[in-house]
Amino acid sequence: MKYQLLILTFLLFAASFINVMAQTGSGQKVVYRISGKILDADTDEPIPYAAASLLDAESMQSVAGAVADLDGEFFITGFKDGSYILQLSFIGFESLNSQPIEVAPGNTDIKLGNLKMSQEALGLEEVTVQGQRSLIEEKVDRTIYNAENDKTTIGGDASDVLRRVPMLSVDLDGNVSMRGSTNILVLIDGKQSAIVANNIADALKQIPAEEIKSVEVITSPSAKYDAEGTGGVLNIITKKNNLQGASLNINSSAGLRGSNLGLNASLKRGKMGWTLGGFGRSGYNILGSFDNTQTLMNPEGENTVINQTADTRNNMLFGRYNLGWDYELNKYNFLTASVSVGVRNMRNRQDGLLTETFVEDMLESALLRDVNVDNLSNNVDVNFNYTKTFETPQKEFSISGLYSRSNNNNDFVNSLYNGTFTDIASRIKNENLGINEEFTIQLDYVTPVGNSGNQILEYGAKNILRKAISEFAFFTADGSDGEFQQVDDVVLSNEFNYDQNVTAGYASYTLGFLENYTVKAGLRYEYTNINADFKNSELPADIPSYGTFVPSVNIGRKLANGNMIKAAYNRRIQRPSLQFLNPNIDQSNQQQQSQGNPLLDPELTDNYELAYSTFVGGSSLNFTSYFRNTTGSIQPVRTVSDNDVIFTTFENIGNERAVGLSVFSNINISGKFSLNGSIDSYYAMLTNGLENPMFAASNEGFVVSGRLFGNYTLPKNWQIQAFTFARGRAVQLQGSAGGFMMYGLNLNKQFNEKRGSIGFGMENFFTREFQIRNELITPTIMQESIIGMRNMNFKINFSYRIGKLSVEGSRRKKRGVTNDDMKEGGDSGAGAVMNSN
Template structure:
């Protein structure tokens, strides 16, 4: 039951720091100190994290206070004056002293608190509701208690969130749909890579406070992302004083990571800082078994080994300054640097009939220097305690990626000879600007909101391919592929929404107006006619397109009873093409496989509907929903022949994104959270979906139907001696599109942790992918070739983690001796 203590403490302390300016009766006299000790009445043990609340009698809006340390002692500064004094501890009776004159430093002595039996039962029920909250337009998941992500990355944490899946290459999907919008603290951010999720493989999972899964976004959110929105909220400590933590882990295959967070909070400012450093040597592997209906070879078998040697550092520094009791100004700077070296070795066997004709060996050595910078400023004014609020944000981000890739391919049988040697130089820069203002006006049971958001992005991709001329021994620039492409995306949006509650019925109705400008500018020796001929469509490589759209949203909840409700959501969404989907020049994954963007791509639009049902019992919570989505102009990547061959007779295959006519998706999901006893927690979710795609491109019908599903099952057991044991199992069902079928995939993670040093530290041991089964196995079939493949991004990993906290409450508080060492650390839902 005491596991909810940090949650209530953070809420109490966040309220206690809202008003620190002196009242008229306090004047400008120097502060005094209030000291004392808080003990358990029955066993005289100190109560750590008990809360001292000092509320001004003259002005009740002025509240200050603090919390006790491990010895149950508090030492708090306050202005002289008259106060109502309260000492509170979850599940204990509150100690109260009203109208006390504190004119000099005062020692309140030893205060003994007694258990509140009536509150005790209520708290045990609430104790099952600390991990998930269900709100009108989203579900909020607190991931801080997941042992299997301790020492892991943001990707590891996201992969344990219901409805969310992160595949073996790091692609994030929501309900099986990869077109999901990723936000950090409610805004697009350099931490999320502005579309790329590679950074999530580097940032520690412990940096996350909660994840908001928004499948029916209200009008305050971007209309981008036809699947919905994932908002990752990072930690920012609210406790007064100095506090923080140090987290270190080491893993096999070799990887280590160290991260720290530091927080200094006073009644006038809050200084927060996080640092992180990692080094990773991560292997991977893949094979491709390709057969061809035409060309010089009937079959080509590729065996790939992948080696990654990556090092990175990130820092975030911010200061929140309290301008008044109700307003604050926050500035922050974020920087991330990484040096990555990936070596991909590909051994190939080429057959004519069943006889090996030749063998080749290809080495691709990629070195990437990546740096991100972000500067943010936020102004917040809480006009009153009822939610009347104005916020304004400005943000600038810069991303620079400098990549050199050296490719050498040799024939190793029947003779040794150099087939090709290439050097690829890529420089990609992004400039991103954001301006945002949001206004909230409560009106009794109703609430009105309005706001503006402008996002302005410019991407420059400078690509150069040099090929070795074996006759001269010199590298010659391939002018047919070398290019500079600038892609600009500007979005201006205005929104308004209104919510109200009538008895058991609540609604939130909103409308968002967005104007999108997409611009492309190409510098190349290749003209538009040649590119149009390659793509098979007429394209304008220097384009300037404008799209104006209205995006209505509606969210309804009917409360059948206190623990049961039905929800209904509707929203219209947009999917804008990314820069690399637009760039018309091919980039090489190999000599035989290229990806080519399509500048003729238009945004896709979707209408989404969601019907949900929630029911809570004493020890069990059920959430469920059925959903439907219809997307027009949906993106689809298709593979086709280019009509070209390599110098040694292999047909070159191109992957191309196109607008298909429609994509319909219907599905259902259910989740169960069950706490049969205090020492056991069970969490299970299941998602089933079917999608239908229709569309024709270059006289080929790419229509397809597919039914798939994925499921999670998690158990957490609290053992004696403060040891926790958790298992997370995941299964992704088989799926397919017009050309590719992918087999089902199962993985299991397990972890054990123990609190040490009087709960100031935790040590944990994790095994990720226990059976080494997290592999993608696919079969692709077209009219000109078939391919059977297997890909493993990362093999089974063993990880040892250690976290030490100073002056910082744990994510949870144990039941202690009174409950026999049991852990009432249950999960549940809050509406």
């Protein structure tokens, strides 16, 4: 009962707070607003990211400005009454000036409607775009982080980018969570990939930061999206090039902990375009340590304390290479295809792993080991898309196909020394080859309903064939040169095959009504068929098939001055990944062994959300409250064997509830200085629902995280950017994960008409080693561990563009399958007369 009371109290508080903010946003102070939509005069397509500047009509000095979103829409606030001229500019288009616009107290909300710009054939080096694009954009159903404007991530990977994104948290191992939930669906350019399905943290390390255009955080996905991911959908958009000509981009970074080199080439001639790219990154001098203390409590006997300490070394090598092709058959038909190949080699060493066992403060044994873990993987993705558009705006049909395969070798050798590091007594080895393979076909159709332009119908179907294989074998050997002998035990050496077929259909309907209201409702049905077996035994793996209905509702209302309030409900499903299903026993640490459970069921989550966004001057604010309830949550079950080994497996025994509030803001202090930051907090309530006191567990508490990013433009093309992120203690079912923080500073200069840039970066430069303190508490186990990571880094960054591109003859048409929901708006309000310069 106390949980329901807490949730009700929190939601009432959030609703009251949002209502107060809504009233405050439309208070007595007069707020002026100018809005419009920027289109290509030749194609009537939106011009994303065009710059809109408001100039004083007399002095022609810039007073305020904005950047158009993906739909070409913009609005400008933060100015007083007076006479102004609106100036539009974008690469490859003639700049456009309006007739004088009179702003007075009786004319506060000026809607200019569609504003059309004409193309001009100019090289990129001949055009200078004034103004800065916002790092964070807020849309009806998602938050967009424009990563290409963040110079602090140069030389990093996708995990470095995601640490800067509101509502996301990325720990030092690269594990991603959205508002406290790690069960999220990660897409790359709107598509799933076996790379991500196998291990999100590993996949992110393969994507260079320089190749990421933006990141979309979708907390309330529509029915068009797969039901996978109880926490929401994360869509990583990579950079694409639709311009004419040829170019070669070179970027590199060399640092204390790692270096990278990337080459990306593009060629566009007429209707056909090619892209070819490669990126390699090495990591070295990644040192750390861990200190682990386990207390095993025996109600009938003496307590046992086990201490483990070791130094760690990590070396890694990543590579990602891609080839892309697109072809415009005619005005309404488009083809795209791509092949992407990635490799990831990570080698982890635990040197001098000392295990001391005490019984009632008396030392019983001391064992000395070295542990070598090799995680070697490669992957390939092959995409093909056909898109047909029509004369009717927003009408589109698309077919998308994807083949994806990921191979992962996760092997270890554990050497036990006989007292000193010169005499190896015995060795054990585990070899585990994991294969993830997927084939996907998807059909989508979008069409407007009626002639009003405020109704959109979307429907489609999708089929995913997944195959996961785990081949594992266990070996033992005597001494340092004894031959490894495979253990003849089907539990330790076997092959597990897991086939999954997901067939889905969906329908979604969007309606704009009462001028300022929009509702988007949809229903998705997914049927999952599973076959699983062990090759060398009759071990049970009978997993029933199941069907799931996934409803979603999003309602939004536009308020005065560009403010918005929205509410949403959706249901999500989280199927267990191979890391939870894998029956291979991980014995790399002899005192803490783990094994997956092939009989796991999926998790189901209901999400409720209430959000309000507003603008104060030239700054934006967003407040989001939410409640999340997960049933059948996959949770670890830990037991202690007779030889004091902690053994971990997984069961669908958990219930997770979380009620939270997220606040983030983008503040434009001036045309040269901007700040954005966020605070995410939630109260977590977890229980496993077991009655046996030896296994029953529950926990609750607050989890808080925050980030701050600053950008300042200096004279002569210099720029300085700073970033920091911190997360407090995270509540877990049996204990907690320690908090951590990180920070960085980057100084960058552009040269040769902004073709090249060179910069210097520092990361965690005041902290020699971060320490994370984790805690595990059960009726029989108490464990405290300290993990040390030395992430201090200094680096030099360099990039240069060779070649010349122009927009002559190019068309801004959508390619392939897109996942953007309709953005309402149109030719409302008075239009201003625009002139080309």
